[in-house]
Amino acid sequence: MKNILWFCFLFLLTSACGKKETETTTGPANAQKIAQAQQIKHPVFLKDMFGVNAFEWDFLGDPKGAHDPTRIFEPKMELIKSFSGLRHYMDWEKLESEPGSYTFNPTHSGGWNYDAIYERCKKEDITVLACLKNCPQWLLKSYPENERDAENVPAPYGSNLNDPASYILQAKAAFQFAARYGSNKNVDTALVKVNPKQRWTGDGINQVKIGLNLVKYIECDNERDKTWKGKKAYQNPEQYAANLSAFYDGDKGKLGKNTGVKTADPNMQVVMGGLASPEVKYVQSMIDWCKKHRGYKPDGSVDLCFDVINYHYYANDAASHFNHQPKRGIAPELSDEGSKADEFVKLGKQYNLPVWVTEVGYDINPNTPQAAKAIGNKTTEDTQADWLLRTSLLFARHGISKVFFYMMDDVNKESTVQYSSSGLINGLSRRPSAEFILQAKNLMGNFQYVQTLSNDPLVDVYVSGKKKMYVLTVPDETGRTAICHLNLGQVKEASIYRFQPDTVFMGKKLVPVKNGKLTVTASERPLFVETN
Numbered sequence: 001m002k003n004i005l006w007f008c009f010l011f012l013l014t015s016a017c018g019k020k021e022t023e024t025t026t027g028p029a030n031a032q033k034i035a036q037a038q039q040i041k042h043p044v045f046l047k048d049m050f051g052v053n054a055f056e057w058d059f060l061g062d063p064k065g066a067h068d069p070t071r072i073f074e075p076k077m078e079l080i081k082s083f084s085g086l087r088h089y090m091d092w093e094k095l096e097s098e099p100g101s102y103t104f105n106p107t108h109s110g111g112w113n114y115d116a117i118y119e120r121c122k123k124e125d126i127t128v129l130a131c132l133k134n135c136p137q138w139l140l141k142s143y144p145e146n147e148r149d150a151e152n153v154p155a156p157y158g159s160n161l162n163d164p165a166s167y168i169l170q171a172k173a174a175f176q177f178a179a180r181y182g183s184n185k186n187v188d189t190a191l192v193k194v195n196p197k198q199r200w201t202g203d204g205i206n207q208v209k210i211g212l213n214l215v216k217y218i219e220c221d222n223e224r225d226k227t228w229k230g231k232k233a234y235q236n237p238e239q240y241a242a243n244l245s246a247f248y249d250g251d252k253g254k255l256g257k258n259t260g261v262k263t264a265d266p267n268m269q270v271v272m273g274g275l276a277s278p279e280v281k282y283v284q285s286m287i288d289w290c291k292k293h294r295g296y297k298p299d300g301s302v303d304l305c306f307d308v309i310n311y312h313y314y315a316n317d318a319a320s321h322f323n324h325q326p327k328r329g330i331a332p333e334l335s336d337e338g339s340k341a342d343e344f345v346k347l348g349k350q351y352n353l354p355v356w357v358t359e360v361g362y363d364i365n366p367n368t369p370q371a372a373k374a375i376g377n378k379t380t381e382d383t384q385a386d387w388l389l390r391t392s393l394l395f396a397r398h399g400i401s402k403v404f405f406y407m408m409d410d411v412n413k414e415s416t417v418q419y420s421s422s423g424l425i426n427g428l429s430r431r432p433s434a435e436f437i438l439q440a441k442n443l444m445g446n447f448q449y450v451q452t453l454s455n456d457p458l459v460d461v462y463v464s465g466k467k468k469m470y471v472l473t474v475p476d477e478t479g480r481t482a483i484c485h486l487n488l489g490q491v492k493e494a495s496i497y498r499f500q501p502d503t504v505f506m507g508k509k510l511v512p513v514k515n516g517k518l519t520v521t522a523s524e525r526p527l528f529v530e531t532n
Helices: 002-017 028-038 074-080 114-123 164-181 237-253 280-293 337-350 380-397 432-444
Strands: 021-026 051-054 085-091 127-133 217-220 269-272 309-312 355-359 402-405 448-455 458-464 467-473 481-487 493-498 507-512 517-522 527-531
Touching: 051 355, 085 114, 085 402, 114 127, 127 164, 164 217, 164 237, 217 237, 237 269, 237 280, 269 309, 280 337, 309 337, 337 355, 337 380, 380 402, 380 432, 380 448, 380 458, 380 467, 467 517, 517 527
Parallel strands: 021 481, 051 085, 051 402, 085 127, 127 217, 217 269, 309 355, 355 402
Antiparallel strands: 448 458, 458 467, 467 527, 481 517, 493 507, 493 527
């Protein structure tokens, strides 16, 4: 209750500021303690904060009607190149529409060419996270008709969900995927299977391929803590850890030579399924299961069955309502997004695991409980752009290693259901959110986060070689501005970059620096100051 009251007090205080300007001075003297506290041990590059969730149809086929699931649709590919990462929602049924019958190019469910998607992503330097999710229809038939849901636990009905062997079917599919798209060129081809049948004259025929080295990361299902769908779809931490153990390496090889990701490619990284509820204790319980059932490696570390911690976070005002039902999205800095990240990163450091956030976003339909707020003359689309970029900056500041936005395109822009209008594009054009991400990636994607000099306005420092970039943001949602006096040392001039519409590059203005000092006005839309 105290936390809620304190949150409300802060919200009222910042809202009262309105357009009032505040002042802050940044420089080595007053920044030392903040910098020491927030220095990130492992490098975080800004481009790693710019992934997106998408489906195969976002790559293949013309959405206006010329449907060809085997070829990259170039106008859509231009939009995808706005992002540095792809979390590919990949239904298990696409790979295995019949039990033991694997297809990739074309998939026998939908006719998609996964080879083309992954080849093009590698060419464009887009990191792929393949999220293997949902039960195929043939597996759901083991459930009673009234309990069949694609998001059921990936094991036959009646299985012992605490036993890794119950998940062997999913783990075998993961082996086939890793054998094909992973980096191991020495996989025993006798273990690799594809369905060689041609469905009709002129249809493509699947061929066995190994070690294509196109995909480095694979995720074991999605939001296995889905309490809202009941027992048929929910796994507790111990059950999901058992699931992961099969998926990871066939439960340390016990389930056979053709089971598990690591069995096919020891280099492929297994990402745990993103948690719907960002609770560290869920992951800690998974780790405790590993201690008990998988033991320890020769170096004394826990023999974990995942390489990356992963959770989802949608910033909204639920905390301020007694029933915890959100009414709208809120600016990332006004939520507990940062403190949650700190909890996960702390756990990750303890076990030497990176932490990813694979779903985060805002709706543009103002009538959903996850909507971005229209502020002043800014539309919800404008605010979505501001808040998504600020979300990336926040996660970099707190040590998250990768971020993926939800999602590439809308489910339905007119829907009032949350997440339905969270897209970053409009048909074949970029929304401001995608434009901002692309412009920021082009400007400083290879810059590394170093430290934060001030908290209001936020002044983050990024470096790339001898170049230094200051990113200034007012962490509010009222249209507030703040005067900031930057201490830039010995430089004589600096470049100020601001976002501009309908282009791929930020606007640039060269300004003189007098006696090492530069005064700029920060706003709720980030601006960038570069020195050489």
